[in-house]
Amino acid sequence: MAIPVHEAPGQAAGDASEAFAPQPESERVAALEEELAALRDKWMRAEAEAQNTRNRQRKELEDARNFAIQKFATDVAEAADNLRRGLDALPQPEPGEPELLGKLRGGFEGVERSFLAMLERHGVQRVEAAGQPFDPALHQAMAEQPAPPGVEPGTVIQAWTPAWTLNGRLLRPAMVVVAGKPG
Structure with missing residues (x-):
């Protein structure tokens, strides 16, 4: 059994006043x-x-905003490539060819120029690859051939399709043939 200890009067109050004293x-x-x-x-x-x-x-x-048209731009780039393929398939002008064929070729070339200018106004650009150093960020190597004389290895010697960008972002890489070691 514990014996209660009695404090002197004012002692307990002093302790409490110290605890609550203003800092x-x-x-x-x-x-x-x-x-x-x-x-x-x-x-x-x-x-x-x-x-x-x-x-x-x-x-x-x-x-x-800049890339909302990415899918559309990719499809339109394919159409531009097809227009170029059609122009490339036309026979080269020859002396004495019918005037209509020359006008038809000129008309399609004008359509292509207008089409490409419209694409560029909207941030879509065709990037040609032939003669450029191979860049894996822009080019997809489809084949490698021995470097022809005067061509550095690692140079694009033929482009099957051009690269396309939208506001600087790659839409589609160019499909290219790259020069390897000289043969």
């Missing part, structure tokens, strides 16, 4: 400054996160 002014100021710094840091981080979110949304919206 010295400098301690209060330091605590408030620390709290202010923590809140300021929290606010700055929240502001930075909000700015990052706005930037990310702006970039996504810009990409959506």
Whole structure:
């Protein structure tokens, strides 16, 4: 059995008053400054996160605008390639050929120029590959042949199809034949 200990009058009250005594002014100021710094840091981080979110949304919206027509542009590029194949299939002009054939060829060439100019206005560009160094970001090697005299290995010596880009982004790589080691 524990024997109760009696404290002297005023002793317990003194302990309580010390616990609830107002902090010295400098301690209060330091605590408030620390709290202010923590809140300021929290606010700055929240502001930075909000700015990052706005930037990310702006970039996504810009990409959506620039590349929304990607599928359509790929299909139109195929049509432009087919027009070029048709022009390439026409026989070369010969002396004495009917005037109508020359006008027909000239008309189709004008249509192709107009078509390509319209595509370029909308960010779609044909990138020719023949004679360029092989670039795996733009070219798909379909074959390799010995380098002809005067041609560096790794050079595109023939393009089966051109590359197409939309606002600088590759739509379709060029299908190419690359020069290998001289034969």
